[in-house]
Amino acid sequence: MLLEIGGSINMIGYALATLGPAIGVAWIFASVINGTARQPEARGAMLGTAWIGFAVVEALAIIGIALAFVL
Amino acid sequence: MHNIVPLLLPLEGDTSWPPSAASFNSRPLFPGLGIDWVNNHMMQAVIGALLVIAIWLIFSHRQTVVPGKRQFLGEMAYNLVRNSIGKEILGSEFRPFMPYLVAIISFILVNNLFGELFLFMFPTFSKIGYAYGLALMSWLLYNAVGIKKYGFGHYMKKMTLPDGVPVGLWILIIPLEFISNFVTRPITLALRLFANLFAGHLVIMVFVIGGTMLIESGTLFYAAAGGVSILFSFAIFALELLVGCLQAYIFTVLTAQYVSSAIAEEH
Numbered sequence: 001m002l003l004e005i006g007g008s009i010n011m012i013g014y015a016l017a018t019l020g021p022a023i024g025v026a027w028i029f030a031s032v033i034n035g036t037a038r039q040p041e042a043r044g045a046m047l048g049t050a051w052i053g054f055a056v057v058e059a060l061a062i063i064g065i066a067l068a069f070v071l
Numbered sequence: 072m073h074n075i076v077p078l079l080l081p082l083e084g085d086t087s088w089p090p091s092a093a094s095f096n097s098r099p100l101f102p103g104l105g106i107d108w109v110n111n112h113m114m115q116a117v118i119g120a121l122l123v124i125a126i127w128l129i130f131s132h133r134q135t136v137v138p139g140k141r142q143f144l145g146e147m148a149y150n151l152v153r154n155s156i157g158k159e160i161l162g163s164e165f166r167p168f169m170p171y172l173v174a175i176i177s178f179i180l181v182n183n184l185f186g187e188l189f190l191f192m193f194p195t196f197s198k199i200g201y202a203y204g205l206a207l208m209s210w211l212l213y214n215a216v217g218i219k220k221y222g223f224g225h226y227m228k229k230m231t232l233p234d235g236v237p238v239g240l241w242i243l244i245i246p247l248e249f250i251s252n253f254v255t256r257p258i259t260l261a262l263r264l265f266a267n268l269f270a271g272h273l274v275i276m277v278f279v280i281g282g283t284m285l286i287e288s289g290t291l292f293y294a295a296a297g298g299v300s301i302l303f304s305f306a307i308f309a310l311e312l313l314v315g316c317l318q319a320y321i322f323t324v325l326t327a328q329y330v331s332s333a334i335a336e337e338h
Contacts, residue, residue: 003284007089048159052328055321059259062266069092 183315
């Protein structure tokens with residue numbers, strides 16, 4: 001047997017927890033793409049806000065990975 | 072084949088399978104001398120700091136009105152931070168914060184790029200202590216400038232009580248805003264930087280260590296899969312390059328954002 005499967009079930013919980021932030025992040029950048037298509041010159045302003053929004057939404061996934069290792 | 076792991080993962084504490092949090096353990100540089108806190112990852116952070124200082128000294132050395140190539144490059148890097156982060160977020164009050172913002176973005180960037188550079192191949196901020204240190208500095212900065220501008224009482228009121236909240240909701244809003252602005256902010260700031268690099272490096276370890284084990288397994292099919300896995304780790308390295316730059320930018324943007332919210336005028 002070369003590799004055996006082991007580890008913590010926490011990781012499955014973390015995998016589930018990434019779904020929310022994944023949808024959130026996808027939505028943010030989808031909105032930027034939509035906005036850019038409608039109004040290309042506003043791209044810079046939208047991206048600036050988008051990165052901050054991305055960071056805030058991503059915090060959920062980040063807290064998730066921390067808890068997956070801690071708990 | 073066994074020298075792939077030390078080449079691609081030279082600073083890991085433990086390269087056994089499966090990679091885990093223990094793989095990120097530091098090694099003391101001078102074992103047995105009683106100074107075990109001087110470890111390889113700390114030395115890497117110090118080298119990163121010296122590198123940043125050296126780079127900016129070289130850029131700013133003997134400046135002239137008409138910039139040469141070296142000064143032009145430095146000014147371009149500085150202007151990038153000044154225009155896209157400083158002016159954009161802090162508005163007209165950006166000037167006093169520029170040294171901190173430039174220092175922090177270059178320090179994080181250099182340390183994140185260490186994760187993809189030979190000789191190191193380890194992002195310093197995948198050790199959470201370093202990320203906590205940086206977040207603590209940003210926390211002290213935005214609270215200090217807020218308190219300096221408004222005084223302690225007024226600053227606390229401004230940060231915990233948004234305008235127009237009805238008196239009945241104060242008991243709910245004040246603790247929530249306090250936790251959000253003084254507890255969650257620095258913790259997420261540190262965890263975001265740490266977790267991105269930690270997770271990225273963990274994935275790299277899975278591909279490199281796992282790939283090496285497959286190659287060494289002696290079965291032709293496994294060995295082929297291992298080779299593909301090692302090749303794929305280079306794609307992950309490229310992704311990590313992007314993530315490293317992005318996280319350096321985001322950390323700086325959020326620091327600027329927090330400073331801006333601490334000194335913003337009430338409407």
